[in-house]
Amino acid sequence: MIEADYVTTDPDLLEAYRHDRASFVTAGRPVALARPKETAEVVRILRYAHERRIPVVPQGARSGMSGGATAVEGAILLSLERMDRILAVDEVNHTATAQPGVINSVLSAAAAEKGLYYPPDPGSWEISTIGGNVATNAGGLCCVKYGVTSDFVRELEVVLADGRILRTGRRTAKGVAGYDLVHLFTGSEGTLGVVTEVTVALRPAAEKPLTAVAFFAAPAVACEVVSEYLSSGWRPSVLELMDKACVDAVSAYRDLGFPEDVGAVLIAQSDRGPAAADDLDAFAKIARDHGAMDVFVATDHAEAELLIEARRLVGIALEKLGDRLTDDVCVPRSRLAELVEGVAAIGREHGVQVPCCGHAGDGNMHPVVIFDAADPDSVRRGQAAFDAIMALGLRLGGTITGEHGVGTLKQPWLETELGEVGLSVHQAVKQAFDPRGILNPGKVIRRTPS
Amino acid sequence: MIEADYVTTDPDLLEAYRHDRASFVTAGRPVALARPKETAEVVRILRYAHERRIPVVPQGARSGMSGGATAVEGAILLSLERMDRILAVDEVNHTATAQPGVINSVLSAAAAEKGLYYPPDPGSWEISTIGGNVATNAGGLCCVKYGVTSDFVRELEVVLADGRILRTGRRTAKGVAGYDLVHLFTGSEGTLGVVTEVTVALRPAAEKPLTAVAFFAAPAVACEVVSEYLSSGWRPSVLELMDKACVDAVSAYRDLGFPEDVGAVLIAQSDRGPAAADDLDAFAKIARDHGAMDVFVATDHAEAELLIEARRLVGIALEKLGDRLTDDVCVPRSRLAELVEGVAAIGREHGVQVPCCGHAGDGNMHPVVIFDAADPDSVRRGQAAFDAIMALGLRLGGTITGEHGVGTLKQPWLETELGEVGLSVHQAVKQAFDPRGILNPGKVIRRTPS
């Protein structure tokens, strides 16, 4: 193995870095863990691995939900967590440049200090890295208005499979010189190159949002409200849905004073300053027209924070229910009600609980399959439900993953979504960037036999 | 040649379709012109060409400014202009689906009819096709607020070099299943595949804009106003600059009642409804603080249209000055003043006129080199000035093309911008999609010898 202070073969450390947060994914045994501080060190690792055809698994904070950062057999784990310097926040051109290991919330805070705003806010924003966010094209709550990570990435430094350094993209607002490799790397889950520097666009600080919550008897009605509200042209900055099981779990975890017998909750925000009240009035009206049990507009920032907190608590609250497999399907918003009802039916059919919440405004839901990892039958039923949900998403004109990525968890399903021609084009792209197949092998797509 | 009613070898027609709008670009002699109406016909042409290694040059409306649609020797010209049907405008999910030959303004009108808005508005919007817009990733006036074509493309049908049909992307608001090929095709100028269907995102209709104009003694001051206005967090929907030569040319073409001795004009719009007045007040204040000669806010829509018309007339007005080579560099907005002053200096140095206007809010300027095509010395000086402007753009941290694309005109310069690693990655991508090199050969990049 490479002799360097940033490379270790300590078995405890290797074990600690073996997994990300995906369930149902088996990890291989890594041969080393590298934690470089500089691009030159990344280059050295990749040259070494490339020469010897050793697999390399890039890792950010390993908060990924699909096994993208999970070890493969015989791999060098390449953690970027120590490349954690913010290199610049440019107040005039509204950009920030950072090493990949910078935590999303740290970058956001640095922007905020200069009156600027970095919108992409995955639920993991306090733990996940900007490099991981780029590699997965992370979404979040604000995406319904501001877009996802790829809408903000302007320039990347990437170390290629063979150790060459590529700079791609640009710092200007526009540019069409050559192919758009920035978007190609964004969301490629460490299979095309290792991101070692990121320049993102920032926005002027947004106004403090107004927040409203609406309670419904059933989630399908909430979905219709989402669809009608957005098609009428309103642009909320957040529009989140929680079904009954999520509400109950959160209420059990922390009493939020939500009414009983709630079938679904919608949380809406608008950050349009003085016009935000109009946005939420319209939301309230449409909700009431659809028979909402109650609609409530937060009158101050603390109340608003509490409502958003309710949504952010779902993950932790569901931990009490058992082992969890978080799905992530995205459908056109006109099909949202069918998705949510279909998920409930799948849960009944397979005899598993599937609480469902998510970024309803984007049509991006996270059905969480609850199972018991110690009970093989429960695992089997959980897996079957998980698969059925992806099939449903595709049937509704959607995608198997709105933001969590493919990793190993959804690799077989990706082939269904891409189809034969799509798969072969993906393989050709992978081959062009990584002819020896050392970058995160087995993730996203199978390689072509070469 | 293929026997089909959509293929012709008529010499007059071949001649008529040989060029786009680029200057300084020599066209080869095509062997046929194909004008298919359906994807299946495109497939047939590409299969035929692929088997025989015949070059294929995709064409939209040939309004391109960089030779991307210009014939290469021995090529089949593949015009998509007859694939001009709008397939759907989805009022709930806010998308439109069209064949590639639909004219931008026709698509925009179809969206507007349903209360929706397709923002990308290149100056050529009344003549250029949506397929050409995708293939060049076209920008326009509204991009400073709404983004460029690639920010709106969701799903593409593409016929690959060998005739296989690829569907890529999705109709959902979000999705990370596999590599982002949609952005890779967008802006690839017909070198990676032929776009045969496009689904774009639409927005709710925008409010009618308010418009303001500010007059300055010199363009550098106007550029400082642009930079300060935008860094202060204002979000105009249009922010355009015209220098003295452009203003004079337009005034000679049509009297707009602009004051005399104007050194530069900024035109700003805001479409934030009631809040637009605030946006333009802030613009006026910053302009005055920088010593603007005058600032004027249009009081009605007709006045506003007149001001925007002034900007749109630049192209036609400059035709009176001689032959023109329109450059298109984009720099970070903090460097805009240096760009504009540098362009003026280059004009003086080479003894050519270089009127300059453009999308100042994006840092994207169009210096127009005026020359006399009949005078070899003038041509030589014009070319030298054109090159010097691109070198200046790169020196200021910018790009050689903000929106017009590389084509053949800027192909050598692209190599400078990309650098050695960037070029070789581009060649690997080209090789992956078009191993026989039949798609628009010689455009954008040189191929690797294979």
Ligand SMILES: Cc1cc2nc3c(=O)[nH]c(=O)nc-3n(C[C@H](O)[C@H](O)[C@H](O)COP(=O)(O)OP(=O)(O)OC[C@H]3O[C@@H](n4cnc5c(N)ncnc54)[C@H](O)[C@@H]3O)c2cc1C
């Ligand atoms: C509580 C919780 C909430 C979450 N909420 C959201 C959410 O709202 N939206 C969302 O999109 N995701 C969410 N996620 C998933 C996850 O946090 C995101 O995918 C995140 O972007 C991963 O970042 P990371 O630094 O942890 O990367 P990792 O998990 O370490 O890696 C993710 C993938 O990126 C690759 N990678 C990492 N760094 C690099 C690099 N520098 N170069 C190349 N490849 C690299 C890895 O190989 C892997 O394939 C959530 C996860 C948790 C645990």
Ligand SMILES: Cc1cc2nc3c(=O)[nH]c(=O)nc-3n(C[C@H](O)[C@H](O)[C@H](O)COP(=O)(O)OP(=O)(O)OC[C@H]3O[C@@H](n4cnc5c(N)ncnc54)[C@H](O)[C@@H]3O)c2cc1C
């Ligand atoms: C007056 C005027 C103003 C302009 N203003 C702007 C502006 O503001 N912003 C801007 O960005 N551009 C502008 N342009 C340039 C030009 O109009 C744009 O580049 C436009 O997008 C080209 O569209 P087109 O249909 O004419 O394509 P063409 O010129 O025919 O082709 C352009 C490129 O795309 C390829 N192509 C075309 N159709 C397809 C397809 N279906 N599949 C694959 N490849 C294809 C061609 O091979 C070529 O490389 C302007 C041009 C003029 C004449």
